[in-house]
Amino acid sequence: MMISACLVNPVRLTVTVRRAGLLRTAVNHTLVRTTTSTSGSSTMEIDSYAMFSRNQYDAHRLTRDMLEVSMERLASRCKLEGDAEPKQNQRRLLADLGSADGSSSLVTLDFAVRCLQSNCDTIDGYPLLNITFEEHPASDENKLKSTLESNKEWFERNGITWNVLMKSFYEPLFDRNSVDFLMSYICLHWLDTTDLPEGESISHWKTLGDENRTEACDWVHINEATAPLRVQEAWRSKLAINHLAKFLALRARELKPGAEMLLVMVGHPHEFVTLKDGTGPLTRAMKRCIEKGKLRSEILDKTVVPYFLRTVDDVRAAVIVAETFEIDNETPGAKLELIDCRSIAAVTKDDDNGMDGIFDLFWSIHVHCIQAASPTEVELESIKAESRQIFDEVYDSNEGVPSTFVACTLRRRQE
Secondary structure: OOOOOOEEEEEEEEEEEEEOOEEEEEEEEEEEEEEOOOOOOOOOOHHHHHHHHHHHOHHHHOOHHHHHHHHHHHHHHHHHHHHHOOOOOOEEEEEEEOOOOOHHHHHHHHHHHHHHHHOOOOHHHOOEEEEEEEEOOOOOHHHHHHHHHHOHHHHHHOOEEEEEEEOOOOOOOOOOOOEEEEEEEOOOOEOOOOOOOOOOOHHHHHHOOOOOOOOHHHOOOOOOOOOOHHHHHHHHHHHHHHHHHHHHHHHHHHEEEEEEEEEEEEEOOOOOOOOOOOOOHHHHHHHHHHHOOOOOHHHHHHOOOOEOOEOHHHHHHHHHHHOOOOEOOEOHHHHEEEEEEEEEEEEEOOOOOHHHHHHHHHHHHHHHHHHOOOOOHHHHHHHHHHHHHHHHHHOEOOOEEEEEEEEEEEEEOOO
16 A cells, blocks of 8 residues: 655654662653555544544653553563573564554653663563554554654663554464563453454444343433443443453463563543543534434434443453463463553643634544445534534633543462
8 A cells, every 4th residue: 555645753762660769760762653545444533533643642641650661571571580590682562552643652652662661670571572563454654653653762772572453452472471561542441343243244233232222312422321221231241341351362472481561541430432421522513413404314224333341340350251262172361360450631722723623532532433324424513513513612722621530450370
């Protein structure tokens, strides 16, 4: 696929790491963000999302302490395993699942690598790394590779090799016992859309707990207060918990004994979904369009956003289910232990573009879900315009949009 209109913007960062009570700061390390013209397709409008996903970087920033301690433990494992069984040129496998265009991933990985190196006794003791960047196969592989190739100097300076893996993280990704550390940011709230009856679209999920679709026009996000409680519970038990349990069991088989994964997902509550009066901005916009004669009601009936915003309790429930989740007659999830799980309050905002940037992020996340219901172009533009108006009515660009992230660290037990 051809890449056009390539624009390179440097992102400068200051990384602070602690070792033995001392504070060390590495300054002005430059990573490069690459954006390209729109191409590819996925559940989200991935090209637009990549551009505006920086507005969700709080998910990375507010979990730095969890990443730092994971890197400290990885450094200890590397030393112990190296002393016990030294292997020249052995590379440790790190994985980032749901990399999008790679920009946010690289900033976070730069922090992780420096934390890891700061816990090594000498430069010669720095572990050799290979990093796998995984992204959904419907996304733009060329865009991801372009970002990574634009940061060739960073990889070379740290002696890191890399590869791209275009697969769904709801399927096997790596060999057994091969991964040393795995991270995933702002992805796992999306559900496994392969878990649908043959021939059905995601609209089918509106029938869970509401077989006759009597309340299908009351919601598009399952976490909206206007979604019936029986439907929410059906999604929680049949989709959200099971899908996360499947993911955990798959990764447990791929992690080395003692290896960890850090998972950060959008959590509940989030005002992109539930406003103070209960109805989410997208549902509200679509209802207004129907009232004005600009949208067929059947489009709202069919529109559903296939994600579930979990709580800490939902994650804990999934870990328990993962213990009995069978893969090839095995239960690898039984080897996982939950080290840390927390709910983190955050704010989604855009200091440069104000409400336009916040809305563009929202629209890039949700537009493909609306398109799946087959609106006309005129109907789609009406929904967009009405949604934008609602954003001006209910949000303050200076305060941003209140949001929540759920973050957890899990480790595979030593055997």
